Amino acid sequence: MRGQQPDADLTPRPNQILAQPATPATCASDLRTQPEQNAAAGAARDQLAFTRMAARGDH
Incomplete structure (x- = not known):
């Protein structure tokens, strides 16, 4: 069929950020501006606030 997208690759991948050790050099390499x-x-x-509200059942 025309217009269909190929199936997405849903293979789990390790999080590259979490895989890095939290060292001063790693933190210093953060290239985001202030x-x-x-x-x-x-x-x-x-996100934390919304998660807490959802856990309490607040709407």
């Missing part, structure tokens, strides 16, 4: 780091930290806080 505003990007702030945005990522804010998004992580939001």
